[in-house]
Amino acid sequence: xxxxxxxxxxxxxxxxxxxxxxxxxxxxxxxxxxxxxxxxxxxxxxxxxxxxxxxxxxxxxxxxxxxxxxxxxxxxxxxxxxxxxxxxxxxxxxxxxxxxxxxxxxxxxxxxxxxxxxxxxxxxxxxxxxxxxxxxxxxxxxxxxxxxxxxxxxxxxxxxxxxxxxxxxxxxxxxxxxxxxxxxxxxxxxxxxxxxxxxxxxxxxxxxxxxxxxxxxxxxxxxxxxxxxxxxxxxxxxxxxxxxxxxxxxxxxxxxxxxxxxxxxxxxxxxxxxxxxxxxxxxxxxxxxxxxxxxxxxxxxxxxxxxxxxxxxxxxxxxxxxxxxxxxxxxxxxxxxxxxxxxxxxxxxxxxxxxxxxxxxxxxxxxxxxxxxxxxxxxxxxxxxxx
Amino acid sequence: xxxxxxxxxxxxxxxxxxxxxxxxxxxxxxxxxxxxxxxxxxxxxxxxxxxxxxxxxxxxxxxxxxxxxxxxxxxxxxxxxxxxxxxxxxxxxxxxxxxxxxxxxxxxxxxxxxxxxxxxxxxxxxxxxx
Numbered sequence: 064x065x066x067x068x069x070x071x072x073x074x075x076x077x078x079x080x081x082x083x084x085x086x087x088x089x090x091x092x093x094x095x096x097x098x099x100x101x102x103x104x105x106x107x108x109x110x111x112x113x114x115x116x117x118x119x120x121x122x123x124x125x126x127x128x129x130x131x132x133x134x135x136x137x138x139x140x141x142x143x144x145x146x147x148x149x150x151x152x153x154x155x156x157x158x159x160x161x162x163x164x165x166x167x168x169x170x171x172x173x174x175x176x177x178x179x180x181x182x183x184x185x186x187x188x189x190x191x192x193x194x195x196x197x198x199x200x201x202x203x204x205x206x207x208x209x210x211x212x213x214x215x216x217x218x219x220x221x222x223x224x225x226x227x228x229x230x231x232x233x234x235x236x237x238x239x240x241x242x243x244x245x246x247x248x249x250x251x252x253x254x255x256x257x258x259x260x261x262x263x264x265x266x267x268x269x270x271x272x273x274x275x276x277x278x279x280x281x282x283x284x285x286x287x288x289x290x291x292x293x294x295x296x297x298x299x300x301x302x303x304x305x306x307x308x309x310x311x312x313x314x315x316x317x318x319x320x321x322x323x324x325x326x327x328x329x330x331x332x333x334x335x336x337x338x339x340x341x342x343x344x345x346x347x348x349x350x351x352x353x354x355x356x357x358x359x360x361x362x363x364x365x366x367x368x369x370x371x372x373x374x375x376x377x378x379x380x381x382x383x384x385x386x387x388x389x390x391x392x393x394x395x396x397x398x399x400x401x402x403x404x405x406x407x408x409x410x411x412x413x414x415x416x417x418x419x420x421x422x423x424x425x426x427x428x429x430x431x432x433x434x435x436x437x438x439x440x441x442x443x444x445x446x447x448x449x450x
Numbered sequence: 451x452x453x454x455x456x457x458x459x460x461x462x463x464x465x466x467x468x469x470x471x472x473x474x475x476x477x478x479x480x481x482x483x484x485x486x487x488x489x490x491x492x493x494x495x496x497x498x499x500x501x502x503x504x505x506x507x508x509x510x511x512x513x514x515x516x517x518x519x520x521x522x523x524x525x526x527x528x529x530x531x532x533x534x535x536x537x538x539x540x541x542x543x544x545x546x547x548x549x550x551x552x553x554x555x556x557x558x559x560x561x562x563x564x565x566x567x568x569x570x571x572x573x574x575x576x577x578x579x580x
Contacts, residue, residue: 188514197459198480201451201561201571202538203510203517208525211508219550261522264509312527312537317506 071100101293152403227370239390
């Protein structure tokens with residue numbers, strides 16, 4: 064199996080983007096990534112596209128061929144990857160595996176979602192289709208509801224309170240002020256976060272990631288070929304995926320996601336690294352409690368310490384383990400299929416030293432955690448600064 | 451959920467009907483054809499008792515399509531007396547009155563009206579009991 068490099072990255076502005084389709088968004092991000100890598104569409108041998116549901120949001124199935132179509136590379140194989148909110152991370156992982164396995168040498172991994180065409184109750188319904196349709200969604204669950212139960216269980220067991228959850232939102236909004244592509248580039252106060260409207264008790268509006276349009280793309284090549292390209296290479300050190308029961312209620316402990324533990328452990332094993340080796344991470348903060356649970360399950364903080372880590376500044380951009388320096392899903396935005404790819408884009412930029420105002424100093428290893436459903440799919444990647 | 455899917459899944463939703471593996475005795479809700487533990491398909495019909503207790507809950511204020519007029523409503527994970535967990539709305543309750551561990555009884559109720567085909571979907575909800 065070959066080592067793999069990320070050689071080009073691209074990402075659209077995240078936000079309410081108006082009169083544009085997901086495939087147009089992907090084309091924009093892909094052109095940027097290809098220009099960055101120094102390749103043209105004719106060099107791309109395969110494309111993977113992470114989209115949760117162009118079916119639901121745009122009434123468009125079979126969205127994979129739309130990407131090569133809009134990039135003028137009509138006959139290039141294109142495959143859609145769907146794993147709820149982990150679709151983007153899984154799209155990148157499939158591109159990596161295709162190159163690592165020697166099937167292709169130059170692969171494009173993309174992800175996008177066009178969500179703002181629908182009213183909020185329909186978006187809530189569409190996202191809830193990632194839960195069990197008959198035995199969760201049809202009975203009235205929502206994802207804020209599912210994560211609200213996680214938050215309540217975590218609070219009951221470890222004392223993770225509203226202030227600790229709000230600390231995640233305040234931190235990620237602050238980080239996003241330095242990300243020009245973020246949906247919300249404004250700081251929020253604890254007071255604002257903790258007094259915002261209730262969505263699912265105890266999660267309030269500012270505990271939740273927004274509804275977003277956007278796309279992201281990366282170009283993946285063999286590590287040994289990296290000097291043939293113009294792009295600055297970042298090395299893929301580890302990746303792993305894990306699955307869990309569809310329904311949250313089928314788990315015995317909801318203060319933790321086994322999938323994150325397993326995917327992180329296997330990614331560390333593949334990389335030959337440990338949690339203490341990681342300098343920063345982009346994790347799936349679809350809700351504030353999700354970031355707290357993620358950084359515990361990945362092994363960065365002891366169980367029950369994740370909320371305190373945000374509150375005392377350990378996970379701030381200037382803390383000892385910066386988490387979601389991009390602004391995270393919370394403030395950068397969460398265009399479902401784009402999210403996992405955008406995490407790879409951010410980690411790559413940081414490792415290249417091209418993250419602009421939010422650049423972290425002296426970073427060697429960065430990690431991602433991308434979550435689908437109520438943790439039913441998790442994808443983790445570990446990247447290393449190139450030579 | 452469309453008309454056919456609604457009809458074809460109504461045994462579990464109407465009757466709390468699940469399956470019991472005749473080999474390893476594992477209970478499943480809802481109905482499934484194969485035991486995930488021993489991969490055997492000798493499953494027998496099992497009607498769950500309607501009693502259980504609340505494992506966790508929330509009060510939902512932003513609802514999916516079809517539930518908008520019910521907000522706020524309580525939704526929770528319930529462990530049935532047989533040890534199998536399900537989740538559903540918890541009715542006739544305000545969240546300040548609910549507690550983890552509270553006993554509930556499953557009841558048959560209208561869930562929602564489907565937007566696309568207008569069908570009335572029925573199923574179970576949990577009712578706190580003394």
